Amino acid sequence: MKDNAAGLGQTLTKGPRTLINKKLLKNQRTLILMGIPFAIYAIIFCYVPLFGWIMAFQNYKPKDGLWHSKFVGLLKFKRLFGDDVFLKTIRNTFCMGAMNLVFGTVCAIAFAILLNEFWTVKGKKVVQTISYLPHFLSWIIVTGICFDVLSMDNGIINEVLVGLHIIKEPVIWLAHPKYFWWIVTFSNLWKETGWNSIIYLAAITSINPDLYEAASIDGAGRLSKIWHITLPGLKPTIMILLIMNIGNVLNAGFEVQYLLGNGLVQSVSQTIDIYVLKFGISNGDYSLGTAAGIFKSVVSIALIAIANFGAKAAGEESLF
Amino acid sequence: MVERKDQIQDRVVRSTKKAEPIESRAKSAEEITGNQSLFSRRTTGDIIFDSINTVIMLLFTAIMLYPLINTVAMSFNDGLDALRGGIHLLPREFTWKNYETVLAKQGMADGAKISVLRTVIGTVSSTLCTALLAYVLSRKNFIFKKPLSMLYVVTMYVNGGLIPVFLVYKSLHLTNSFWVYIIPGMVSAWNMLVLRTYMNGIPESLSESAELDGAGHFTIFFKIIFPLSMPVIACVSLFTAVGQWNSWFDAMLYNRMSDKLTTLQYELMKLLSSVTNNNANVETMKNANNVVTPRTMRAAATVVTALPIVCLYPFLQRYFVAGMTIGGVKE
Numbered sequence: 001m002k003d004n005a006a007g008l009g010q011t012l013t014k015g016p017r018t019l020i021n022k023k024l025l026k027n028q029r030t031l032i033l034m035g036i037p038f039a040i041y042a043i044i045f046c047y048v049p050l051f052g053w054i055m056a057f058q059n060y061k062p063k064d065g066l067w068h069s070k071f072v073g074l075l076k077f078k079r080l081f082g083d084d085v086f087l088k089t090i091r092n093t094f095c096m097g098a099m100n101l102v103f104g105t106v107c108a109i110a111f112a113i114l115l116n117e118f119w120t121v122k123g124k125k126v127v128q129t130i131s132y133l134p135h136f137l138s139w140i141i142v143t144g145i146c147f148d149v150l151s152m153d154n155g156i157i158n159e160v161l162v163g164l165h166i167i168k169e170p171v172i173w174l175a176h177p178k179y180f181w182w183i184v185t186f187s188n189l190w191k192e193t194g195w196n197s198i199i200y201l202a203a204i205t206s207i208n209p210d211l212y213e214a215a216s217i218d219g220a221g222r223l224s225k226i227w228h229i230t231l232p233g234l235k236p237t238i239m240i241l242l243i244m245n246i247g248n249v250l251n252a253g254f255e256v257q258y259l260l261g262n263g264l265v266q267s268v269s270q271t272i273d274i275y276v277l278k279f280g281i282s283n284g285d286y287s288l289g290t291a292a293g294i295f296k297s298v299v300s301i302a303l304i305a306i307a308n309f310g311a312k313a314a315g316e317e318s319l320f
Numbered sequence: 321m322v323e324r325k326d327q328i329q330d331r332v333v334r335s336t337k338k339a340e341p342i343e344s345r346a347k348s349a350e351e352i353t354g355n356q357s358l359f360s361r362r363t364t365g366d367i368i369f370d371s372i373n374t375v376i377m378l379l380f381t382a383i384m385l386y387p388l389i390n391t392v393a394m395s396f397n398d399g400l401d402a403l404r405g406g407i408h409l410l411p412r413e414f415t416w417k418n419y420e421t422v423l424a425k426q427g428m429a430d431g432a433k434i435s436v437l438r439t440v441i442g443t444v445s446s447t448l449c450t451a452l453l454a455y456v457l458s459r460k461n462f463i464f465k466k467p468l469s470m471l472y473v474v475t476m477y478v479n480g481g482l483i484p485v486f487l488v489y490k491s492l493h494l495t496n497s498f499w500v501y502i503i504p505g506m507v508s509a510w511n512m513l514v515l516r517t518y519m520n521g522i523p524e525s526l527s528e529s530a531e532l533d534g535a536g537h538f539t540i541f542f543k544i545i546f547p548l549s550m551p552v553i554a555c556v557s558l559f560t561a562v563g564q565w566n567s568w569f570d571a572m573l574y575n576r577m578s579d580k581l582t583t584l585q586y587e588l589m590k591l592l593s594s595v596t597n598n599n600a601n602v603e604t605m606k607n608a609n610n611v612v613t614p615r616t617m618r619a620a621a622t623v624v625t626a627l628p629i630v631c632l633y634p635f636l637q638r639y640f641v642a643g644m645t646i647g648g649v650k651e
Contacts, residue, residue, distance in 0.1 A: 031462050038472075044492075048480075049485045049488050050478070052484025114377065117369070118377055133388075138567075140588050141588070144391075148619075153405060156386065156408075259592070276483065280482065290483045293483060294481065301477060
């Protein structure tokens with residue numbers, strides 16, 4: 001109450017701006033003391049690493065430290081963009097991220113709509129419960145399952161496809177670069193479709209039922225109701241999630257690719273994060289790794305800004 | 321006929337459920353009174369749509385469940401027998417041997433211990449700290465509210481990246497230590513936002529009256545706000561717990577050198593890569609006439625690792641879903 005009274009007094013006498021004075025500081029002593037450790041924590045764990053970005057402009061040597069390493073300007077970035085391997089990782093990260101985003105969104109929406117139209121309530125619950133179980137399994141488990149499913153000997157995919165005479169003999173799926181992106185996309189779909197659909201399902205239930213009623217009276221069928229009522233009703237949700245996920249396109253590429261990748265598909269499986277890990281940590285070129293990391297961060301932020309700007313320009317919902 | 325009755329029942333349930341947008345609520349009375357009217361209302365288009373939809377849903381469920389059931393079946397099957405193939409939903413030659421081998425494997429016991437420890441300690445500490453920060457930031461007149469929340473919101477978009485973070489942890493002596501699993505995850509900006517949104521909705525008069533009675537901020541937090549925020553706290557802590565249990569990368573990156581600090585997930589990963597990188601394993605084990613093959617052993621390890629989550633899942637899923645919907649708030 002003390003705090004509130006003080007704050008209220010301030011706002012009444014000094015206008016809307018809360019002025020910092022001794023009395024206020026004293027009244028809020030406990031709150032401030034509680035806040036200080038959190039501020040220090042954030043600075044140490046989130047902002048001190050940002051200073052490490054200086055490394056990208058140095059020839060960082062662990063024994064010299066951040067202060068005594070030699071500055072080399074943009075040399076590391078030049079090396080990075082002259083490196084064919086790195087350019088490939090950019091392509092891989094973008095393509096897999098985009099495939100993931102597009103197919104992930106489409107499938108989640110389709111699944112949410114179909115589930116919503118499912119005729120038994122019990123069945124709906126059961127299917128939904130099953131659908132998001134994989135979300136809670138780790139990628140280690142999911143990629144393990146991938147290996148089994150795609151396995152040469154007795155993998156279900158090969159068995160089914162051979163059984164249906166679509167392919168003549170079992171294929172070593174993970175050894176062919178052309179399949180890798182699809183495998184990553186499908187494992188993402190298997191793991192996340194159910195989970196991602198939750199938010200769309202929630203949005204569908206908040207659509208005004210009168211609209212459906214009116215459409216039925218006008219003789220609209222199920223499909224046209226989906227097309228003309230459900231989908232437009234979902235539009236704001238879709239936009240918001242798209243904007244949020246576009247910023248994450250580059251972040252989507254690490255665990256699956258790292259765990260599923262192997263020497264044979266290296267050229268299509270390596271992503272920026274894997275490159276950082278490989279060249280930065282394993283080879284010890286901290287500067288190069290940091291430069292790659294900075295590139296990723298900057299592009300991510302730019303993507304969010306562009307998506308947000310685009311949404312705003314189109315008159316849609318935006319994040320900020 | 322029986323089927324039709326079921327459908328009617330479902331429709332009744334559906335139409336009484338308020339949030340359900342399908343069909344009109346007004347029509348439900350008509351539907352209860354006679355099958356005839358129900359039948360005439362279902363056009364051919366509806367029947368086709370429902371049939372196709374049912375097929376899709378069944379297919380979807382099968383795709384979701386088959387790999388999981390197959391893994392369980394594999395884990396109980398004799399290794400040599402499994403090489404013959406044809407194991408789908410049930411084990412053919414039942415054995416506990418895979419589990420015995422996996423559980424006796426070096427690293428598994430340590431990994432399980434660390435996994436449990438990090439899940440418990442990590443979840444408790446993260447939930448408490450994040451909730452406390454959310455409390456501080458939910459106080460209306462707190463003068464540093466803006467700067468402090470900005471400090472955290474920015475971290476959701478910008479981070480130092482793998483290598484700078486690695487070096488910071490190293491200089492803080494967090495590498496090769498158990499605490500690297502706990503301390504960096506102590507405050508989560510996203511969870512803080514979710515918690516703060518919820519706490520903002522708690523009537524201010526509650527904490528005001530407590531304050532009048534002489535309660536300090538810690539008392540208000542622990543006695544009023546924390547208990548009242550239980551629904552969100554529950555789901556935030558569940559998410560944290562699942563995240564802790566499932567994470568493997570920190571074990572690999574920071575604690576690779578110390579066998580005692582390995583986690584269950586990391587052990588499973590090592591098992592996975594040893595199998596995929598070395599197919600010759602299968603042959604040697606076959607010749608040695610060992611009943612445990614890498615494939616069945618890995619299946620058993622997968623089941624052991626997934627078991628806690630799968631067992632708790634049916635009870636906890638409503639919290640997860642609630643959290644997903646609360647998490648969808650725009651900040």
